Amino acid sequence: MRLSPEEFRFGIEHEFAVVDRDGRFCDFSTTTFEELDRVVERLPTIESDYPGLRVGDLGIKSKRWYIEGFERFTAEGVYLRTDPKGFEIRTPICESLDEAMAVLLGDIRRWEEEAAPFGYRDARTSLNPFRTAYVPEPPLNAWERSNRRTPEELTAHIHMLTYGPDISVSSPALTIARTIDIGRKLTHYSPWIVPFSFSSPFFEGRLWGGRSRRTYYRTGARPSALVFVGHDEERLVSTPTLTDLARLPAEVGRIEFKAFDRPPDVALFCAFGALLLGLALDETLPGRRTTPDGAAHRHVATVAFEDAGVREGAATVLAAARAALPAAWGARLDPLEAMLAERVTPADLLVRRYHETGDIIETITV
Numbered sequence: 001m002r003l004s005p006e007e008f009r010f011g012i013e014h015e016f017a018v019v020d021r022d023g024r025f026c027d028f029s030t031t032t033f034e035e036l037d038r039v040v041e042r043l044p045t046i047e048s049d050y051p052g053l054r055v056g057d058l059g060i061k062s063k064r065w066y067i068e069g070f071e072r073f074t075a076e077g078v079y080l081r082t083d084p085k086g087f088e089i090r091t092p093i094c095e096s097l098d099e100a101m102a103v104l105l106g107d108i109r110r111w112e113e114e115a116a117p118f119g120y121r122d123a124r125t126s127l128n129p130f131r132t133a134y135v136p137e138p139p140l141n142a143w144e145r146s147n148r149r150t151p152e153e154l155t156a157h158i159h160m161l162t163y164g165p166d167i168s169v170s171s172p173a174l175t176i177a178r179t180i181d182i183g184r185k186l187t188h189y190s191p192w193i194v195p196f197s198f199s200s201p202f203f204e205g206r207l208w209g210g211r212s213r214r215t216y217y218r219t220g221a222r223p224s225a226l227v228f229v230g231h232d233e234e235r236l237v238s239t240p241t242l243t244d245l246a247r248l249p250a251e252v253g254r255i256e257f258k259a260f261d262r263p264p265d266v267a268l269f270c271a272f273g274a275l276l277l278g279l280a281l282d283e284t285l286p287g288r289r290t291t292p293d294g295a296a297h298r299h300v301a302t303v304a305f306e307d308a309g310v311r312e313g314a315a316t317v318l319a320a321a322r323a324a325l326p327a328a329w330g331a332r333l334d335p336l337e338a339m340l341a342e343r344v345t346p347a348d349l350l351v352r353r354y355h356e357t358g359d360i361i362e363t364i365t366v
Contacts, residue, residue: 003281005329007173010100010273011093011254013166014108015068016262017086017128021119023361027128028069028083028160035118036067036084042114049092052250064107065089070134070160075141083136085128085160087111093170093250097273097332108266125350125364126163126261127214129202134160151239155221162214164197167273168256169280176234179253181288182280183227183242188287190224190259191296192313193275195304196336197261197268198345202360210302211347214261220294224259228252238290255280259292263346264364274332278321285320305343314340 018026018036026036043065055062058071058079069082089107094100112122134157140148148154174182186193198211210216221240228246229235230253235243246252257276279285300310318340322333339345354363 002283003171003173005277005281005326006096008169008171008277008280009093009095010097011091011168011170012100012104012269012273013088013090013168013256014104014262014266014269015086015088015163015165017123017125017163018115018120019123019361019365020121025123025128025130025361026120027085027131028134029131031084033067033069033082033084036087036120038118039087039111039115039120040065040067043110051248052092053090054247054251064091065111068159070136070156072136073141073144073147075143077143077147083134083160085134086123086163093168097270097277100273101267101270104269105266121365123361123364124262124264125200125202126197126212126263127200127203127217128161129200129360129364130205131161132204133157151241152222155240158218158222162218164214164258164260164262165269165272166256166258167260167269167276168254169273169276170254172253174253176229176253179255180227180229180234180236180243183225183255184288184290185282185285186225186255186257186276186279187223187242187292188289189279189285189313189317190219190257190292191300192310192317193257193279194219194224194259194261194297195300195310195314195345196275196339197263197272198301198304198347199261199263199350201347201351202354202364205360207351207354211304211345212261212301215259215301216298219259219292219297222258224257224292226256226258228254228256236290240291242290259297261346264350265346268335268346271332271335274325274329275317275321275336278323278325278329278333279317281324282320283324285317304345304347305340311340311343
């Protein structure tokens, strides 16, 4: 059964770092949760978002805006603090991609208004450009270790250095089996999907040499796609996880693509959403994987569109998505076609800007 775009719903989770008024990159080593949370406190709770958005046991995610980080507990399991990595803005589940984008852009503006008095500015990077590792201090205690068992919990330290959007698509018309199949397809083709987003050319305070240190560091140990199922027996056992048990009824059937870098231009999220939808609708591409190919991601992260094989793979996924989408959706993919034709990723533009500014902070906050 062939579906139409109108049968899909969309959601966006936008993770991003910030720089303070002194030009300092705000992370777990320079900033406290409470300092960043001053912004969240000024933002509203929108009651109509619930129960579609998950709040969590600690209540940290009680709004569309919240502080992302690593939660620490005492030896008795009592919440102690959160080591922050940055902000996240999440949309409710929307009836169209255009609606999700409009909601996100509006909520970014609201964040900017409330963050300005504290001197926080958006840092347009998908990897902490200065830190090479997050090491919990003090080390995890016995209670914390015993409560971190899943593949994602065991690699949670990785996400403390990375930023990027989770873009989700779902349709009540899809069976769970077909939803998982789409997740496996996105996982297989992930190395040729993600270069359009590459935006982490900095590492250890200097140019790294490749286009996405985030992808090089993260994808493989962490999933490309995550599919939420309604029953435990529907889950596939894998490391990293492809399928997870939905925490809310609204999550059942959601396919989250988690491997995009955070490009400087958030408007590209619309192109990314269209690409994912096209690949969900496509019935021609044969590739499937339950876990991402880490070696392929590391290769692509280094060479990007300079490599003929990467260009060929990216052209294949773009063509399949375009063919599966109605003609009216084609314009949404045009920015990606232009990147591929010019062999340029967002990271290349950041590198050019860095050569002009000579300063990483200035480059990622212009």
